[in-house]
Structure formats: C-alpha cells, structure tokens
Amino acid sequence: MDYRYDHILIRYGELSLKGKNRQNFIRKLSEKLKKALKPFSTLEFETQYDRMYIYLHDEDVDAVSEVVSKVFGISSFSPAIKTEPNMDAVLEAVKNSVDLSTPHTFKIRARRHDKMFPIDSDQINRMAATAILKNSDWKVDVHNPDVTILIEVRQDAVYIMADKIPGAGGFPVGVGGRAMVLLSGGIDSPVASYLMMKRGVHIECVHFAAPPYTSAEARDKVFKLARLIAPYQGDLIVHVVPFTTLQLAIYQNAPESYAITLMRRMMMRIAHGLAEKRHCLAIATGESVGQVASQTLESMYTINAVTSMPIIRPVVCMDKNEIISIARKINTYETSILPFEDCCTIFTPKSPVTKPKLEKCLAYETRWDWQTMVNDCIEQAESIRLSFKEEKNEEDEDLF
Ligand code: ATP
C-alpha cells in the first residue's frame, strides 16, 4: 500500500435506507467512527449523503483502516488520494496511487458523479491507463486485473483509489436500541453478541459466576472474550452476577434433572431485572436449537415463561460449524475453547430433562424464597466497563 494516501473514503452499508432512517444511520455511523478513531487525533471527517471522507493528515493509513474495518454500517472503504478536479492533478495522483516499480496487471474504472466535469469516464479511463503504461512495465487486463484503480469524480474533488476493502457491514451500533446479552465462556454467546452489535444493537453483557465452584481463570476468560468483542461497539459493560447461593438453593430444592431448567429460569429473571435497570428492551443468548439437551423448544418454552421481554437468539438456527466460522472470524474461538469450567458445566446433572414441564418448574419454585435471592443477585452484580483509552490500552473500571 502506498504512502501517499491522504484520505479514506467510506461507503455506507444498507443503502436502501431512506429519509429519517438514513439520516439516523449516517449520524450514528459518524459518531461511532469518530469515537473509535479518537486515538488518532489529527483526523478530519467529512460526511456526505452517500459517502464519508476521513482526511488522514499525519496518521498511518493501515492503523486507521484496521479500526475502520471493525465499525458496523460500512459496506466498504478505500484509502484514497484527493486531488483538484482537473486532469493533470488526477493523472499525477493515479501514478502515485500504486507502486509502479513492481509490474502488475491493472484496469482503470472511472465514475463521473459530477456530469459537468468536461471529460467523460471512457476518456478518463484511457488517459489514466496511458499515464501508467508510459511510466512502468504494467499491463492492462480488463477481465482479471491484479489492481483496479478507481477514479471518483465529484464536484469539488476527485478521489483516486487502488483498493476496495470490505467493511464490517450491518448497522452502526446504537441505531437498533439496547439489549442485555448472556455471556458465558463458550463459543456461541460471543458470536451472538457480535451478531447483535452488527444489527445495530448496543449490548451490555451479564455473566453468572459461581465462586468457589467456578475459578478466577473462568472469569478472566469471560473478560478476555468481552474485550475481544468490545471494539465493535467502542466500550462494553459486563455485569458479573454472584450466582452461588441461588444455584445451591436450586440443588437443595429440586431434582437434579430439573436443575438446568430452573437455573436458566433464574438467569432469565436476573437478566430481565438487570435489563430493566439498564434500559434494555431485550435479552439475547447464544442458544441454538438441539445443540445440547437443555436447548430444545420445550426447554426454551419453559424458560421463556419467566419474562415478557423478547429473548433474541441470534445463532438459534445455525449449525455449530457456521457458529465456529464466525467465532474464528472475530477471533474469539481460540479463547472460547480454553478449558475453564463455567457455572453450568460444573453443576451439569448426569441426565438433564429434555422436555421440562412448566407446571413442574412452578411447583419446585414454591419450595423456597427464590425471589429474594434473585433480587440479591441483581443488587450485588458487579458492573465493569471495558473501555478504550486514548492510547488504545484497555482499561477496566468499576462502575458502581
Ligand atoms: P456458549 O458457547 O455460549 O457457552 P453453550 O453451547 O455452552 O453456549 P449453554 O452452556 O447451554 O450453551 O448456554 C446457552 C446460553 O446460555 C449461552 O450461550 C449463554 O447465552 C447463556 N449462558 C450459559 N451459561 C452462562 C453463564 N455462566 N453466564 C452467562 N450466560 C450464560
């Protein structure tokens, strides 16, 4: 990649959006980009109806691109050279946009957004190709070029680009409201978190820990996962719920086969309470139909009954392989497969019921005052914000 790039041109995703939705989308995207790029203090931003431009000044194009690639709402972006809208300047920039000393095949694709520009696209293509052919050993290949040089002619400027990098897609985080995600140390829930954020939902996470049955390593693993997904939305709050007392009460008051179902009902009640406290309108999990005994439709039916809040399960119909391929893409897989036990695995009964009955759950739940314990869990949750400081180091900071 060349050193002379002075801009990054950003193309929005979801271009079908119109009117107010579109304005919201662009405003949120601009806000998210600026926040994510705050460590690069000399950047300048220009937002237009169908494009955003970042003026790089002194910043490194690769480092900025790395951050841009994680911001949702961008379909693609390109490092660019901005020139005056005249052909001499454009041809000079075209020669500078690539490294002409190593031969490649290429094609030029010019687009005239400003039809008042006196030279049409075909002519621009020819002139730019000639400038490269004259100054190098490069060869034209219109069908399968190594490099496609894009020339975008706008009213006030022309942008020359040699690369189109895929963006993260989706919607800017925040346009879709807020949700509470149940984050375990497994493979599925970090992927579910990522998919929620990708749809524009701002998430907070809740993790249930049962010390001393669960280790400090297990907790660290969850935080490591949370840090890996946090950059997609900027910062991330994780609520760690002390679950031991409630979990032991379940084992004292109900048969082992119902423990998982009852435990999940309690998790949902606590998640609901935290969600209300934090102004979230939905709960999300990494459940997938049929994956384990407790993830049947009967089980989901019985667990859902404790809350009127929508429960979103982004990976519900995915195969494990599909989930794993996303986990690899977002770099959480290697951490997820570390062997530390979470509270579910430790208390897992030998034969959990696969078709739990709601009436039975209700009957077991008359045996003790779980409501107080649920309230305690909500009260005593430790809330930690993972944020990114200006010098790009993560910082953990207790919230309340
Ligand atoms: P994962 O890979 O996400 O752990 P899993 O296949 O291990 O999923 P389960 O352990 O049955 O499945 O959990 C299903 C979902 O319940 C998880 O995806 C997560 O959303 C939630 N969950 C389970 N255990 C916890 C926990 N200790 N803290 C928070 N959420 C949890």
Ligand code: MG
């Ligand atoms: Mg799990």
